[in-house]
Amino acid sequence: MKLSASGADLLAQLQTVSRVASTRSAVQALSGVQVSATASRVELRATDMEVSLRVPLTADVQREGTVVLPARLLLDVARSLPRSADSVSLELRPEQQDVEVVAGHAKFHLRTLRAEDFPPLPEPGGDTVVTVPAGAFVDTIATVAKSASRDETRPILTGILVSASGQELRMVATDSYRLSVKETVLESPLEGGFEANVPARALEELRSVVGSTGAETIRIGVRANQVVFEVGGAVLSSRLIDGQFPNYRQLLPEQFEHELRIAGDELGDVVKRISLMAQKNAPLRLSFGDGELTVSAQTPDVGEASEPLPVPFAGEPFEIGFNPDFLRDGLDSIGAGDLLLKLISPLRPGLIQSADDGGFTYLIMPIRLNV
Amino acid sequence: MAKRVIAHLDCDAFYVSVELLRRPELVGLPVIVSGSGPRAVVTTASYEARKFGVGSAMATAEARRRCPQAVLIPPDFPAYREASRAVWELVRAELPVVQQLGLDEAYADLSSLERPLPALRELLARVKAETGIQISAGIAPNRLVAKIASDLGKPAGFVAIGREDCARRLADRSPRIVPGIGPKTAARLAEMGYPTLGSLQEAPVEELQERFGTNYGRDLHRRAHLHDETPVSASTGPAKSRSNETTFDTDIADHAELEAVLRKLAAGLCEGLVKKDVRGRTVRIKVRLDDWTTVTRARTIEQPTNEVEVVTAIAVELLRAYAPPRPVRLLGVGMAAFGERDAPPVRQLALPV
Numbered sequence: 071m072k073l074s075a076s077g078a079d080l081l082a083q084l085q086t087v088s089r090v091a092s093t094r095s096a097v098q099a100l101s102g103v104q105v106s107a108t109a110s111r112v113e114l115r116a117t118d119m120e121v122s123l124r125v126p127l128t129a130d131v132q133r134e135g136t137v138v139l140p141a142r143l144l145l146d147v148a149r150s151l152p153r154s155a156d157s158v159s160l161e162l163r164p165e166q167q168d169v170e171v172v173a174g175h176a177k178f179h180l181r182t183l184r185a186e187d188f189p190p191l192p193e194p195g196g197d198t199v200v201t202v203p204a205g206a207f208v209d210t211i212a213t214v215a216k217s218a219s220r221d222e223t224r225p226i227l228t229g230i231l232v233s234a235s236g237q238e239l240r241m242v243a244t245d246s247y248r249l250s251v252k253e254t255v256l257e258s259p260l261e262g263g264f265e266a267n268v269p270a271r272a273l274e275e276l277r278s279v280v281g282s283t284g285a286e287t288i289r290i291g292v293r294a295n296q297v298v299f300e301v302g303g304a305v306l307s308s309r310l311i312d313g314q315f316p317n318y319r320q321l322l323p324e325q326f327e328h329e330l331r332i333a334g335d336e337l338g339d340v341v342k343r344i345s346l347m348a349q350k351n352a353p354l355r356l357s358f359g360d361g362e363l364t365v366s367a368q369t370p371d372v373g374e375a376s377e378p379l380p381v382p383f384a385g386e387p388f389e390i391g392f393n394p395d396f397l398r399d400g401l402d403s404i405g406a407g408d409l410l411l412k413l414i415s416p417l418r419p420g421l422i423q424s425a426d427d428g429g430f431t432y433l434i435m436p437i438r439l440n441v
Numbered sequence: 442m443a444k445r446v447i448a449h450l451d452c453d454a455f456y457v458s459v460e461l462l463r464r465p466e467l468v469g470l471p472v473i474v475s476g477s478g479p480r481a482v483v484t485t486a487s488y489e490a491r492k493f494g495v496g497s498a499m500a501t502a503e504a505r506r507r508c509p510q511a512v513l514i515p516p517d518f519p520a521y522r523e524a525s526r527a528v529w530e531l532v533r534a535e536l537p538v539v540q541q542l543g544l545d546e547a548y549a550d551l552s553s554l555e556r557p558l559p560a561l562r563e564l565l566a567r568v569k570a571e572t573g574i575q576i577s578a579g580i581a582p583n584r585l586v587a588k589i590a591s592d593l594g595k596p597a598g599f600v601a602i603g604r605e606d607c608a609r610r611l612a613d614r615s616p617r618i619v620p621g622i623g624p625k626t627a628a629r630l631a632e633m634g635y636p637t638l639g640s641l642q643e644a645p646v647e648e649l650q651e652r653f654g655t656n657y658g659r660d661l662h663r664r665a666h667l668h669d670e671t672p673v674s675a676s677t678g679p680a681k682s683r684s685n686e687t688t689f690d691t692d693i694a695d696h697a698e699l700e701a702v703l704r705k706l707a708a709g710l711c712e713g714l715v716k717k718d719v720r721g722r723t724v725r726i727k728v729r730l731d732d733w734t735t736v737t738r739a740r741t742i743e744q745p746t747n748e749v750e751v752v753t754a755i756a757v758e759l760l761r762a763y764a765p766p767r768p769v770r771l772l773g774v775g776m777a778a779f780g781e782r783d784a785p786p787v788r789q790l791a792l793p794v
Contacts, residue, residue: 094738096762096763096766219743221742222740222742227794244794245743246792246794247789247792249792321792321793417790419792435792437790
């Protein structure tokens, strides 16, 4: 294998692909990036056996071939190459079992990893193939992703349930403490549809790939246990999560005692300020009285804070506690517009919705106070 | 700040001393307290055994080679804990601030005593009379010098020394004499042209920082001059982690066998956690291969636990994911990220999912 490419291109593509490379596998090749050069196309590939990514590299191929190089090291090399050299060349030296990287006067020899340990990556396509607008898709991911669980002992909850059909795109995520549902109405109906529980990690990667390629559409191929996203020239694939995603509709209460319309940015600012004093797992307290909400927090040995906010509350005063981070995540996703805050009682879930139908619903479980 | 008077108190050959108290016929003989497996190490050697070059942490096999006539006694930790409690209870009753480290040493802050040296001398004599344990003491303006001083007079030492005096006295010794400067650092220092503490004191701090990083470089410079402001704190707070590990008599390559050992270790760990009523969120395994490569893997879960099923499942999964590529010499499992004791109990409710 021998090729030359622009140093800036190589760096940009390596930055994207190397994030996927495994950092802790016993198989060394998985910590590598595979460089595959054919006459028609050069591709950089990485995988951790769950998520895989292939990105194209614009290059001049002098000799075809495939090598696997340590991802981290290659990235560090690419990052440090002299700015004055605009072209970098990579050449496999089979006898030395290394790759010579030359840019300007700088020359590196990087030992290759065992190419035969690097698995073949999924090809695009699938049983169902749907093309979706990239902007709407990644915005929907961004709205719900924080609610996905990071607790590997509950694999089902580490995914985002993605459903696409007709004019509707819906994503659902929950870590059992809060639940996010975002329904996005597409400008034009989709051809075909699918539903799949995709690891949140893979979708976060997809967001950054879309960001770096600037692609306008994503072609999604779904198979029995795999999903493949084609974005620009890049191909991101992921295994799907087995098992039944919780029936989220059952979790949403049908009726609430209180329904308050509040300006999202105002509540967001207050919550952000007062949260500073909710440390070491201390809850954020929301006390509702006539026409007023007081947000307060107290951490033993640190201090306390409180701030009132006028809200259209009427009825028996009550106080409810929330994890400050969870509440802020929900408010961040709503953004600046008006929101509806719906509550039942101190121990029942609260619900935050975009008031002017942004199609976003955030269910949040309280923290039991006064124990 | 008023001048500090800090004492480092260190029991002489503690385990051996406890053994000799119940087996007086061994007094005067070389005695080694150690396990008996092929990889056992010496925990303590009597001063008679030390004359043969036997020291703590030396492989027992090596110790026997150096001193074949030594009497080998298996460790009896409950007895040592009992003796330790008796010793430090006496010390605590007399001295204002005592910070115990392990079973056989402690720091004490004597700054508030009117006549610290006679008081301490009297106390140590009483400890010796009532428990039979001899404590060596180093008395100095800070912990670092006190620690060095307690070692200078051993056994039955009582050394009071100032910082500058101590630095002068140790000037031609290796920097290793200072706690916190290990063999690797000492070797690097020697390469840089600082083979002695005296020469290291002349080293510009910038050069040390260049070689050892900003923080450790500065720390080395301060240590070389025997500066230390660490206070003696009466309690060190609750443990931050607990672990249970074992070194095999012969290396184990079989993954199933390793898993069985790991399950036992996890069960032992959880038993201890349940007894102390602590729960942690981070389960960690430690694997040392036959080539001494040491690997740790950890996973943090959201809810603190000490349930043996949960901990075992995670530990086994971590081991399977790592799949040791070579025979394993040491295997361990640990728990960290304990719930903060003072934090209010959190009652985060969850959805029924």
